[in-house]
Amino acid sequence: MADTLSYLGVPLSRPRVAFFELTSCEGCQLQIFNNEASLLDFLSLVEIVNFREAMTEKSDDYEIAFIEGSISRRDEVEKLKKIRRQAKVLVALGSCACFGGVNRLRNRFHDLDWVKKEVYGDFPVDTAEVQPLEAQVPVDLKIYGCPIKKEEVERVISNLVLGKAVTPPEYPVCMECKAHENLCLYELGEPCLGPITRAGCDAWCPDNRRGCWGCRGPAEEANVKELEKIMRRYHFSREIIIDRLECFGGFAAYVDKLRAPGRHTHG
Amino acid sequence: MIFKVFKKKELAALYELLAVNAVVGPVRKGTDRHNQPLNDFARVYSFADLALDYSTTVHSPKRFVLPYRKDLARFTVNEQKWRKETDLDTERPVVFFGMHACDINALNKLDKVLAESVYPVSSYIRKRRNMFIIGLNCRPSPQCFCRSMGTDSVLHGYDMFLTDLGDKYFAEISSVTAFNFLQQIKCRDPGPGDERQYEAVTAEKTARFTTEVDTSDLTKILDLEFYSPAWDRWGRKCLSCGTCANVCPTCYCYGVEESVDLNLQEAHKTRFLYSCNLHDFAKVAGGHNFRPLASTRLKYRYYHKHRGFVEAFEESLCVGCGRCGAACLAGITPPEVIADVRGKKKCVHGREEKHDE
Numbered sequence A: 001m002a003d004t005l006s007y008l009g010v011p012l013s014r015p016r017v018a019f020f021e022l023t024s025c026e027g028c029q030l031q032i033f034n035n036e037a038s039l040l041d042f043l044s045l046v047e048i049v050n051f052r053e054a055m056t057e058k059s060d061d062y063e064i065a066f067i068e069g070s071i072s073r074r075d076e077v078e079k080l081k082k083i084r085r086q087a088k089v090l091v092a093l094g095s096c097a098c099f100g101g102v103n104r105l106r107n108r109f110h111d112l113d114w115v116k117k118e119v120y121g122d123f124p125v126d127t128a129e130v131q132p133l134e135a136q137v138p139v140d141l142k143i144y145g146c147p148i149k150k151e152e153v154e155r156v157i158s159n160l161v162l163g164k165a166v167t168p169p170e171y172p173v174c175m176e177c178k179a180h181e182n183l184c185l186y187e188l189g190e191p192c193l194g195p196i197t198r199a200g201c202d203a204w205c206p207d208n209r210r211g212c213w214g215c216r217g218p219a220e221e222a223n224v225k226e227l228e229k230i231m232r233r234y235h236f237s238r239e240i241i242i243d244r245l246e247c248f249g250g251f252a253a254y255v256d257k258l259r260a261p262g263r264h265t266h267g
Numbered sequence B: 001m002i003f004k005v006f007k008k009k010e011l012a013a014l015y016e017l018l019a020v021n022a023v024v025g026p027v028r029k030g031t032d033r034h035n036q037p038l039n040d041f042a043r044v045y046s047f048a049d050l051a052l053d054y055s056t057t058v059h060s061p062k063r064f065v066l067p068y069r070k071d072l073a074r075f076t077v078n079e080q081k082w083r084k085e086t087d088l089d090t091e092r093p094v095v096f097f098g099m100h101a102c103d104i105n106a107l108n109k110l111d112k113v114l115a116e117s118v119y120p121v122s123s124y125i126r127k128r129r130n131m132f133i134i135g136l137n138c139r140p141s142p143q144c145f146c147r148s149m150g151t152d153s154v155l156h157g158y159d160m161f162l163t164d165l166g167d168k169y170f171a172e173i174s175s176v177t178a179f180n181f182l183q184q185i186k187c188r189d190p191g192p193g194d195e196r197q198y199e200a201v202t203a204e205k206t207a208r209f210t211t212e213v214d215t216s217d218l219t220k221i222l223d224l225e226f227y228s229p230a231w232d233r234w235g236r237k238c239l240s241c242g243t244c245a246n247v248c249p250t251c252y253c254y255g256v257e258e259s260v261d262l263n264l265q266e267a268h269k270t271r272f273l274y275s276c277n278l279h280d281f282a283k284v285a286g287g288h289n290f291r292p293l294a295s296t297r298l299k300y301r302y303y304h305k306h307r308g309f310v311e312a313f314e315e316s317l318c319v320g321c322g323r324c325g326a327a328c329l330a331g332i333t334p335p336e337v338i339a340d341v342r343g344k345k346k347c348v349h350g351r352e353e354k355h356d357e
């Protein structure tokens, strides 16, 4: 592995990178090791100093921290703040870190003590409302997706090394879906959040004839109100709309508005 | 113009003669939830795959000349040097079998910008020069308003244009290549009977149009109605999704991005089609967005199609194929938007409601 990097003769430094997880399924981290073809190139661009999923040695001397997962316990807040103090660049990796992710569904229930008792019985657990990273610390960069798209992380890394700006698409999934000339799922009788969800996954679900569930959260302009009307016009119930919007946490603010009268409680 | 007539079954023979080349034509791609066929252009490998009775395809044939994504150049990079390689697009001929008048007109309009302008696009021109186009007369569907746009018939830009006369085709020939191919199948000169029949069929087609757009003085009216509340009414519905531009046969806007491979040894310059309805279409360096509102972006889409292009080329950049309206989930259709801006009709909300009526 080369110790020095250069591009067109200009020396570049290999950033020291660490990976951490809070409450998550570790699926996003796994994605990074999912592509053997480019793994070596990836590893030669950065120096990984902390990655529980793939190595045992650890160091607390890093510049870029990738954090997967959401905050769901008090001790995680401390862990996160410590990482923030060390990292020059803090990256929220995946929808749990960006929005709370699927974990956020727990916030449907007002009464956490009741939830704890249902799930863990009398076993003592520390649990709190699920939050995205930015509820506690400033986040420099978000990589959306559940899971993330490996190509996107690779692009982010090479841009960071080259000092290029990193920007996710502002437009929604429909843009990518139409560029693949898919038949629109609404025409085929299925719901899809593609018109309001941030692109970047290359229309992963619609390409496989499945409607988008909004895992990458809202596009820069997300006309949720109009999509709600559209879904009703195509005979999809309010519950179907809310379920989809709520699944990955990115549309939490919209769901609260939709659900305004009568939020879910236990019982 | 030379006219010929040939029996229906001769078309398969013509196909076989042409099929030594790649053939692209309309095919059934699926059925919608009302069990209606959905068609698209695709490579075909047998005459039987062609769905020649198709109504407007979901997507336009644009991608065959203007792909959604294309590498313009590839760079090999090493310590001190870089080398640029461009794909010269040495194209082989492609036969387009059964293109409607609107889509041929759309290609002619694209030519004005991409081939005949100050900055011609070489990859586009190569593809265009290698097209052999067989046009096909259509039956207008409710979404079509090409007649209002003057694009329901086409004067040039095809090799041969066919009209179905029941048991035979009436062929208009406008290239030597087409003439030579027709020499190889059984065809004859039309007699007065064929001519009357052709006129009857085209008159019947004309009578079938149900959707109209009043284009008289439209450039001026658009200028006058710059602040019309109609733009907000439709803008509120717009999802800023870019679907309208993607399915449109004449939208040509694109962006270019440069990327470096993970191994730092290769880089790419890539062109991708874009849409003026997308949130950051008019965002400039430094972050300022000249059109942050969906209603403004929607308005400018109509301004480019029906005003700016008309002023530059004396014709509209819309051929009235109706694809954008059919594909727009929010039900934003040019006939309704333009009528609303003209203060003519009350706007009808969404095609879905119309279906269900």
Ligand code: SF4
Pocket: A173, A174, A175, A177, A178, A182, A183, A184, A185, A186, A192, A193, A194, A195, A206, A211, A212, B243
């Ligand atoms: S299938 Fe979904 S993403 Fe694709 S065009 Fe339709 S709504 Fe958009």
Ligand code: SF4
Pocket: A145, A146, A173, A197, A198, A201, A202, A203, A204, A205, A206, A211, A212, A213, A214, A215, A216, A217
């Ligand atoms: S299509 Fe939607 S749910 Fe599927 S990966 Fe993309 S953003 Fe996520």
Ligand code: SF4
Pocket: B237, B238, B239, B240, B241, B242, B243, B244, B245, B277, B298, B324, B327, B328, B329, B330, B331, B332
């Ligand atoms: S007009 Fe329709 S298709 Fe076009 S961007 Fe708006 S919602 Fe999408």
Ligand code: SF4
Pocket: B244, B247, B248, B249, B250, B251, B305, B317, B318, B319, B320, B321, B322, B323, B324, B325, B334
């Ligand atoms: S603007 Fe709409 S109707 Fe006009 S050419 Fe484009 S897709 Fe067809």
Ligand code: SF4
Pocket: B245, B250, B251, B252, B253, B274, B275, B276, B277, B300, B301, B302, B304, B305
């Ligand atoms: S400005 Fe808009 S309407 Fe005009 S070509 Fe570009 S995308 Fe199409």
